[in-house]
Amino acid sequence: xxxxxxxxxxxxxxxxxxxxxxxxxxxxxxxxxxxxxxxxxxxxxxxxxxxxxxxxxxxxxxxxxxxxxxxxxxxxxxxxxxxxxxxxxxxxxxxxxxxxxxxxxxxxxxxxxxxxxxxxx
Amino acid sequence: xxxxxxxxxxxxxxxxxxxxxxxxxxxxxxxxxxxxxxxxxxxxxxxxxxxxxxxxxxxxxxxxxxxxxxxxxxxxxxxxxxxxxxxxxxxxxxxxxxxxxxxxxxxxxxxxxxxxxxxxxxxxxxxxxxxxxxxxxxxxxxxxxx
Numbered sequence: 001x002x003x004x005x006x007x008x009x010x011x012x013x014x015x016x017x018x019x020x021x022x023x024x025x026x027x028x029x030x031x032x033x034x035x036x037x038x039x040x041x042x043x044x045x046x047x048x049x050x051x052x053x054x055x056x057x058x059x060x061x062x063x064x065x066x067x068x069x070x071x072x073x074x075x076x077x078x079x080x081x082x083x084x085x086x087x088x089x090x091x092x093x094x095x096x097x098x099x100x101x102x103x104x105x106x107x108x109x110x111x112x113x114x115x116x117x118x119x120x121x
Numbered sequence: 122x123x124x125x126x127x128x129x130x131x132x133x134x135x136x137x138x139x140x141x142x143x144x145x146x147x148x149x150x151x152x153x154x155x156x157x158x159x160x161x162x163x164x165x166x167x168x169x170x171x172x173x174x175x176x177x178x179x180x181x182x183x184x185x186x187x188x189x190x191x192x193x194x195x196x197x198x199x200x201x202x203x204x205x206x207x208x209x210x211x212x213x214x215x216x217x218x219x220x221x222x223x224x225x226x227x228x229x230x231x232x233x234x235x236x237x238x239x240x241x242x243x244x245x246x247x248x249x250x251x252x253x254x255x256x257x258x259x260x261x262x263x264x265x266x267x
Contacts, residue, residue, distance in 0.1 A: 022134045023262070031174050035135045039254045042211045043203040049254045060209045061256065063137045065263035070147045071211075072154045072194055074218040075253040078245050085240030086228065093243055097220065099192060101156045103145040107264050109132060117142045119156065120135070121127055121164060121187070
């Protein structure tokens, strides 16, 4: 997640290289903690899309911290056509996705403000 | 099986990549937003989520090509405001969304995958979208909490 260089807090220090920092909250994963909440209402109330339960501290949908801006989040299932690119054979194929965007201002690992946009894919 | 994500960043950011700012449009008054990105190379086909999360990637890990991803949020089902007083405040609209995506995985062979696999190309049917949960809003968190 490199910070955008075109829109940084610019006082002439273009040499700085900041990375967006992850949300401090972690969800237990099979190989270690993962910095995110499952999708659901921001008030942390119960949601079918979040098997980890309720969250009194709220359910921040952003995956980056020190952030102010717009966020969009979806939990979708959808289908389409998959094709074997070698044989040309096609078949119906179904996916499930949790996709998000974050667009706004953030303080990166270089301790500077940046403007940028991110996608959680 | 196919499962696409950009991996974990050096700062432990989870499946999150920077995108052009123009890729996102938001109109909270109308309850609408669009995410539209194209030609994303920084995404992998990890084949399954457990394989993606396993640092050893026993099923392999292959660079894929996200040709196009477009998600449209529409409607206003519910408005929710929340402030935990210290780290997170937000005003969000719950609504529904529709997705269009085209993605491609190249042919692979050992050592990138345990066995040779033909390439895969997928085109979604947006009309098939089932919106389990969708929301858009504005928030601040961490050091920018206010």
